Amino acid sequence: AEYDLLVLNGVVVTDQETGNFDIAVKDGKIAKVVPRGSFDGAKATKTIDAEGAMVMPGGIDAHVHLAEPALFGKGQSADNYESGTRSAISGGTTTLITFAPQRKSEPSLLAALEATHALARDNCYTDYSFHLICSNAGPQAISEFKALREAGISSLKIYMTYLQDSEILDVLFEARKQKIVTMIHAENGAIIDWTIKKLEEKKLFAPKYHATSHPPVAEIEATYRAVSLSEFIDVPILIVHVSSPAAAKHISDAQKRGLPVYAETCPQYLFLTRKDLDKPGFEGAKCVCSPPPREGEQDHEGIWQGLEDGTFTVLSSDHCPFIYDNTEIGKKSCIDSEYPNGHFKYIPNGCPGVETRLSLAFSANRLKLQKFVEVTSTNAAKLYGLYPRKGALLAGVSDADLTIWYPDGTKEFELTNSMLHHNVDYTPYEGRTMKQWPRYTVLRGEVVWAKDEGGLVASKKGFGQFLKRDASSLAGSRSQEEWNVENF
Ligand code: URP
Ligand code: ZN
Ligand code: ZN
Ligand code: ZN
Numbered sequence: 195a196e197y198d199l200l201v202l203n204g205v206v207v208t209d210q211e212t213g214n215f216d217i218a219v220k221d222g223k224i225a226k227v228v229p230r231g232s233f234d235g236a237k238a239t240k241t242i243d244a245e246g247a248m249v250m251p252g253g254i255d256a257h258v259h260l261a262e263p264a265l266f267g268k269g270q271s272a273d274n275y276e277s278g279t280r281s282a283i284s285g286g287t288t289t290l291i292t293f294a295p296q297r298k299s300e301p302s303l304l305a306a307l308e309a310t311h312a313l314a315r316d317n318c319y320t321d322y323s324f325h326l327i328c329s330n331a332g333p334q335a336i337s338e339f340k341a342l343r344e345a346g347i348s349s350l351k352i353y354m355t356y357l358q359d360s361e362i363l364d365v366l367f368e369a370r371k372q373k374i375v376t377m378i379h380a381e382n383g384a385i386i387d388w389t390i391k392k393l394e395e396k397k398l399f400a401p402k403y404h405a406t407s408h409p410p411v412a413e414i415e416a417t418y419r420a421v422s423l424s425e426f427i428d429v430p431i432l433i434v435h436v437s438s439p440a441a442a443k444h445i446s447d448a449q450k451r452g453l454p455v456y457a458e459t460c461p462q463y464l465f466l467t468r469k470d471l472d473k474p475g476f477e478g479a480k481c482v483c484s485p486p487p488r489e490g491e492q493d494h495e496g497i498w499q500g501l502e503d504g505t506f507t508v509l510s511s512d513h514c515p516f517i518y519d520n521t522e523i524g525k526k527s528c529i530d531s532e533y534p535n536g537h538f539k540y541i542p543n544g545c546p547g548v549e550t551r552l553s554l555a556f557s558a559n560r561l562k563l564q565k566f567v568e569v570t571s572t573n574a575a576k577l578y579g580l581y582p583r584k585g586a587l588l589a590g591v592s593d594a595d596l597t598i599w600y601p602d603g604t605k606e607f608e609l610t611n612s613m614l615h616h617n618v619d620y621t622p623y624e625g626r627t628m629k630q631w632p633r634y635t636v637l638r639g640e641v642v643w644a645k646d647e648g649g650l651v652a653s654k655k656g657f658g659q660f661l662k663r664d665a666s667s668l669a670g671s672r673s674q675e676e677w678n679v680e681n682f
Contacts, residue, residue, distance in 0.1 A: 289661065317655065325350055426682065479538075507668070
């Protein structure tokens with residue numbers, strides 16, 4: 195046959211345009227994108243009739259934790275590379291960038307990279323890459339940035355809760371030289387720890403006090419400090435999982451001043467609130483993440499606005515699911531003899547969401563379609579050095595990664611956890627009315643998810659490939675010259 199796959203009668207949406215186009219795929223790549231009807235009579239091994247539905251570049255989720263030890267709280271990661279990528283592909287996401295965590299006691303980043311490769315290799319349903327988590331920013335880690343770039347890693351994440359500002363400057367300084375994007379978890383650790391002590395003195399341990407101990411001001415302060423450190427070194431940063439509109443304001447102010455400050459938000463800051471942490475019994479624990487869901491509608495509104503106006507570059511899941519039940523002690527991991535009713539500080543932080551990210555945002559019907567593609571796919575590819583192989587539908591250039599939806603108005607349903615493919619027994623979005631779900635997911639020309647034909651194509655485990663990444667194609671340092679202390 196002339197082509198491996200034809201996708202006919204779709205409304206193709208990219209970040210750039212929307213139109214009635216047919217798509218031909220050959221050898222895993224987009225071969226042609228042409229006006230509807232152009233392929234009449236063409237021969238293909240497989241044909242999908244999109245029946246007028248939206249066809250988009252495959253989703254890219256650039257913030258996913260799989261098989262990582264808990265950083266805050268006690269618990270075991272629920273998803274490994276197999277179950278996490280299986281969940282992703284079933285929700286229309288074809289590329290994940292997960293984290294390779296360096297332990298504080300481990301001076302090397304390259305060792306963390308190798309260990310994470312071993313977990314992912316031959317296990318993935320999606321294509322994948324890693325951001326290194328730099329927990330120990332000592333001289334060995336810093337000296338390895340160059341080798342990381344050679345190994346195809348062009349981003350790393352740091353926690354302001356763990357690193358001193360001087361260590362952050364060390365990281366940013368070398369990141370500038372090596373053209374690495376530094377992702378920053380911006381919360382003030384002292385405010386958090388101090389508030390936890392105050393709550394403990396009053397014996398306030400319920401899950402909702404997690405939100406009390408991570409107040410907006412902890413995020414707002416750290417965000418402005420991160421912007422300042424990045425401005426001083428003149429290096430791009432990405433503030434991860436922004437929850438507070440006031441923190442977003444610091445980011446958009448920096449952007450208006452021309453600084454290469456990028457930002458990410460997540461569905462939990464669009465759909466959950468602090469009240470979700472106050473559900474009865476242990477239910478509230480399921481929505482504990484850092485930063486926590488904020489007060490209410492006004493916060494959601496501010497975050498949606500940030501997506502619309504470009505303050506946020508990407509909408510990622512921050513999928514970070516935990517198993518709470520500790521088989522060794524036969525109880526939930528936040529429950530021990532000292533805290534028989536549990537303690538919020540031992541609830542592991544993070545929620546599942548890799549499978550629901552696209553459908554939640556699409557069903558909300560809030561973003562213009564091209565903006566939706568930009569923040570859920572294209573911008574992640576650009577920011578993290580995968581564009582235009584990923585995040586685009588450029589003939590002869592882009593991988594044939596597609597998310598194909600249902601025709602308008604045919605797929606309203608109530609979300610339940612039993613529909614999902616992660617290894618967790620809950621979703622924070624249980625019972626929500628969804629207007630859409632991906633009907634097909636295509637990775638490099640292979641149909642890996644076909645909802646009406648049995649769903650997941652199980653034989654595709656291991657089809658996912660490691661992606662070597664280049665430097666970001668979004669704006670970098672403002673000056674091309676070497677950083678010189680005398681300039682400041
Ligand atoms: O609560 C969260 N977000 N857990 C994952 C770790 C992180 O900081 O992203
Ligand atoms: Zn974080
Ligand atoms: Zn809302
Ligand atoms: Zn995270």
